[in-house]
Amino acid sequence: MARILLVDDDPSVTTMLCAFLRAAGHVVDVAHTLRDGRRSTEDALHDAYVLDLNLPDGRGFDLIRLLREDLKRDTPVLVLSGQKQEASVLEALGLGADDFVRKPFSPREVVARIGRMVG
Amino acid sequence: MWRRGDIAYAVLVLGTLLVETAALFGLSLAFILRRASLVSGWRAFDALVLATGATALVLVVLASYVLAYHHASELLARRTAARVADGIARWTGVLVGTDSPPAAPLSRAARDALLALREITDGAEGDRLARLIVDRGVANALLRQLRSRRVTRQLEALEALARARIPCALPHLYPLLAARDHVTRMLAARAAAHTLAAMPRDGERVTASREFARALRGPDVAPGVVAEALLLSEDGAADLIRQLWERPRARRAPLAASLDAIGRLKLLDLVALCVDSLAEEDPELRAAALRAFARLGHVPAAARAAVVVACGDPVAFVRVQAARAVALVDTPATRDALLAGLGDRSWWVRLAAAQALLARGAQGAALLRLAAAAHPDRYGRDMARQVLADAAMQRRAPRAA
Numbered sequence: 194m195a196r197i198l199l200v201d202d203d204p205s206v207t208t209m210l211c212a213f214l215r216a217a218g219h220v221v222d223v224a225h226t227l228r229d230g231r232r233s234t235e236d237a238l239h240d241a242y243v244l245d246l247n248l249p250d251g252r253g254f255d256l257i258r259l260l261r262e263d264l265k266r267d268t269p270v271l272v273l274s275g276q277k278q279e280a281s282v283l284e285a286l287g288l289g290a291d292d293f294v295r296k297p298f299s300p301r302e303v304v305a306r307i308g309r310m311v312g
Numbered sequence: 313m314w315r316r317g318d319i320a321y322a323v324l325v326l327g328t329l330l331v332e333t334a335a336l337f338g339l340s341l342a343f344i345l346r347r348a349s350l351v352s353g354w355r356a357f358d359a360l361v362l363a364t365g366a367t368a369l370v371l372v373v374l375a376s377y378v379l380a381y382h383h384a385s386e387l388l389a390r391r392t393a394a395r396v397a398d399g400i401a402r403w404t405g406v407l408v409g410t411d412s413p414p415a416a417p418l419s420r421a422a423r424d425a426l427l428a429l430r431e432i433t434d435g436a437e438g439d440r441l442a443r444l445i446v447d448r449g450v451a452n453a454l455l456r457q458l459r460s461r462r463v464t465r466q467l468e469a470l471e472a473l474a475r476a477r478i479p480c481a482l483p484h485l486y487p488l489l490a491a492r493d494h495v496t497r498m499l500a501a502r503a504a505a506h507t508l509a510a511m512p513r514d515g516e517r518v519t520a521s522r523e524f525a526r527a528l529r530g531p532d533v534a535p536g537v538v539a540e541a542l543l544l545s546e547d548g549a550a551d552l553i554r555q556l557w558e559r560p561r562a563r564r565a566p567l568a569a570s571l572d573a574i575g576r577l578k579l580l581d582l583v584a585l586c587v588d589s590l591a592e593e594d595p596e597l598r599a600a601a602l603r604a605f606a607r608l609g610h611v612p613a614a615a616r617a618a619v620v621v622a623c624g625d626p627v628a629f630v631r632v633q634a635a636r637a638v639a640l641v642d643t644p645a646t647r648d649a650l651l652a653g654l655g656d657r658s659w660w661v662r663l664a665a666a667q668a669l670l671a672r673g674a675q676g677a678a679l680l681r682l683a684a685a686a687h688p689d690r691y692g693r694d695m696a697r698q699v700l701a702d703a704a705m706q707r708r709a710p711r712a713a
Contacts (some may be wrong), residue, residue: 205400205428212404297510299435300407 195240195311196220200230200256201273202249206296210243213300217308227251231259239268240311243303244290246274246281254288261289269310273298317381324377328370335366392421399425406444407437416449423450431475434510438477442510445476455484463493470499477510482520489541490532501537505544508552521548525555528566535565542573550579557585564594571600575607583612590618595627602633609640616641623649628658635661639668639676647679654696655689662691666699677703 197214201207202225211221222239224230227248233239234256242260246253253272260266272285275296282293292306342359345351399422405411407429414422426448430441445451454476457469470488473481481503488500504524511517524545528538542549553570556562562570571589574582589601602622605611611619619641622634635653638646653665669676669683677700684696 203432204397205425206432208397208400209404209407209429209433212408212410216408297432297434297438300433300437302435 194218194220195307196222196237197241197243197307197311198222198224198230198233198237198239199243200224200227200248200253201243201245202226202247203245206245206273209300210303213304214307217304219307225249227253227255230256234259234264241307242268242270243307244270244272246272246276246285254284257285257288257290269307271303271306271310273303317385321377321381324374328374331366332370335363339363395419395421396425396428400429403429403441403444407440413444413448416447417453418448418450423453426450427472427475430477438510442476442478445478446480451476451478451480455481458484458488463496466496467499470496470503474499474503474506477507479507479511479516479520482507482523486523486527489527489537490530494534497534497537498540501541502544505541505548508548509544509546511548517548518551521551522555525552528552528556529562531563533566535569538566538569539572542570543576546577549573549577550582553579553582553585564596568596568600571597571604575604578608580608580610583608583610587612587615587618590615590622595625595630598622598625599627599630599633602630602637605637605640606633611637611640616643617645620645620649623653628656628661631656631658631661632664635664635668639671651679651683651687651692654683654687654692659691659695662695663699666695669696670699670703 197219199207199210199214199221200223201210204225207223207225211223214221222233222237224233227250230244230248234242242256244253244256253274257270257272260268260270269292270290271292271294272282272290273294273296274281274285276282277295285293291310294303294306339359339362342351342356346353346356399419402411402414402422403426406413418426426441426445427450430438430445433441454469454472457465458473460466460469466488470485473485485500485504485507488496489504491497491500504527508517508520508524511520524541527533528541542552545552553573556566556570561567567589571586573579574586583604586601586604589597592598592601602619605615605619619634619637620643622630623638625631625634631653635650638649650665650669653661653668656662656665666680666683669680672679680696680700684693684700687693687696
């Protein structure tokens with residue numbers, strides 16, 4: 194069982210992934226904005242992150258930067274984004290994200306990837 | 313296009329204007345009669361009080377309506393969002409096996425929740441949601457809506473079908489690729505392309521791809537629609553492009569759009585089409601092929617000589633694209649072609665040639681500096697200086713920031 198922080202502003206994504214991750218036995222915290230994501234990151238230790246790149250108050254890249262550069266944590270990060278450009282994938286991986294899944298996605302695949310990251 | 317509440321607002325504005333007009337007419341009449349000494353001063357004063365009161369009443373009614381409308385809209389939006397969130401939770405429960413699917417016909421909120429989930433979901437769960445969209449009557453309702461005479465209803469249906477990505481909608485979308493309304497055409501292309509991209513690679517997809525390509529070949533399909541369709545078809549684009557180039561070939565515009573898509577989607581498997589297109593009579597196709605090489609960042613060996621030759625093409629916009637593509641070819645002929653391009657009669661070709669030289673690293677920059685001092689053409693020297701100055705300014709800008 195792992196504690197996962199899910200940061201996405203789309204309620205359909207958070208509701209569905211929460212249900213699938215919880216069904217797989219994980220504990221899930223949800224943040225809908227970058228600000229909430231930052232607060233949750235600073236307040237608690239998570240075993241993995243599922244992160245959207247386009248948030249209403251900023252870019253998901255900032256949270257990866259906070260994790261890797263400021264907090265010096267190597268917690269696995271899976272980026273889940275609708276962005277198709279190769280540049281976004283490369284930037285996310287370059288900043289230290291461990292995996293990248295494009296929307297639309299298979300929820301089972303995301304759960305399996307998270308399981309591999311925290312297992 | 314009338315939104316909910318607009319008719320009531322229009323009626324209210326008309327009513328208040330009529331009241332105000334009547335009040336002002338009565339007031340004017342009262343003052344005219346007073347001037348002619350036909351009524352007493354008190355009568356005129358009464359009319360003034362009445363007109364002022366009517367104006368105040370009109371303003372209060374209008375302001376109250378606007379405030380009440382916004383308040384009600386916000387409440388309604390909040391309630392709708394809560395219902396859709398409940399629907400999303402219910403459909404998610406169906407996917408994980410803790411809930412049963414709602415019975416048809418679905419409420420608007422349940423339908424929107426189903427479409428919202430389908431939009432973000434692929435794989436086995438995505439297929440299950442697509443089946444639910446069909447089984448619960450949403451697909452049929454959207455296809456009926458697609459036949460509506462009102463464009464807004466059609467557009468709503470097209471947007472929903474783009475999210476639903478259900479193959480049974482494809483035959484209904486093809487005729488709309490040539491619709492009179494531009495937005496309808498684009499949304500139909502988008503819905504069809506999203507649907508094709510979501511289909512598994514099997515016989516059904518091959519058939520769908522063939523029919524989609526046939527629809528894109530249509531004489532009334534605009535080039536922008538073809539480009540949009542190809543770009544959004546993702547890994548289905550390659551099949552569509554091959555079919556557009558099959559004999560008898562499609563018209564020029566879809567072919568040019570397909571060459572552009574090869575570059576944008578980096579379809580290296582189809583680069584041979586770009587190589588062959590360099591020999592096309594149509595300059596649009598030659599330019600599109602060269603542009604594709606520049607976007608791919610690669611010129612195949614079989615096309616290198618032709619790309620250098622294209623730098624001397626009689627059509628200026630082909631020479632512009634050739635200058636951009638030839639920068640990727642590392643031969644002595646490239647250098648000569650770009651230096652010749654610096655002296656071209658077209659400002660755009662000179663700019664492209666100078667930028668291409670600069671993009672060739674330290675050697676290219678040195679050559680451009682040399683050209684800035686000693687190019688035989690005065691305009692070539694000017695362009696080399698300008699591009700070097702722009703580059704220096706760009707280098708300084710981040711440091712200043």
